Amino acid sequence: MQSYSESMDLKQLEYFVRVAELGSFTRAAVALDVAQPALSRQVRLLEVELRQSLLTRNGRGATPTEAGKLLLEHGRGILHQVERAREELGRVRGALAGRVALGLPPSVAKAMAVPLIREFRRRMPDATLSISEGLSVGMQESLITGRLDIALLYNASPSPEIELTPLLEEPLFLVQRRNGKPAASARPRPVPLHEVAKLPLVIPSRPNAIRMLVENEMAVLGCRPQVVLEIDGVAAILDLVEDGAGSAILSRNAVATSAHPQAFAIRPIGAPALRSKLALAMSSQRPATLTQKAMSDLIGRSAQTLLAGC
8 A cells, every 4th residue: 555755735835836926946946945956846746746747847937737727726725824824823812923025116115114114013013024125017026926915016007916005196306406505485386297308317217117107298298208317226316316417207205215305406397297106006816814904004004194295
């Protein structure tokens, strides 16, 4: 009589789900912090146990077979239920538990990260929080693949794989190097968008949310931005503006949280005004855990308090 010394366990299931979501053993090994040979062995043992080929391996990565797609659907639900069970056990002790992976745009992270972490620790001391910074397009992909649980995204494209909850809208401003002391008189007049199109701009590369918004709104007016430098990173953009390389289009918050906010003059943009929409995003493929739901509520309240009016 043959017996199996190894059978499907949660680790094997988690490994398979992560490989299937990321489409690569290499990327999954990095995300799980395990050696790739060990990861491959566990997934292969799972296939042997189930007597099914779960992944099609090729030079470009790994994709689920029909059986793999079925197990991926069930596996996500099983892992979610396990996490819920852990949370429920944590609630017996009177606290929420579990891990939340959060993605924030750099300018938002500067304003929110410290007070958000402080409040998270106060409200959910038994839970753990991981915060990473990134561009909205990359973070949206990380939500789909499971590397992030929650993200704040600017001007996110609708997707059946993502649930979006609008938080607020931020006006964008023309940011230029300040020459001399700031005037103590009236507020600066708005700059028409078609005039902004004539200025040399230091701007992020595509598909940055602000870049795409600027190009789309200018295209409606029959013009296009005069891009002199493409730089991904608010701090680097502001350094170049301060150095006289050109102007930028950013939120007030991005300037206010910079190293030298007094070095810049900001003017509102009008006709039409540019407004960047910030939304809280979560995967629609995975039900949120209780801790993730509590964290999303906390983020929503914090964003209204910390970012509104910036």
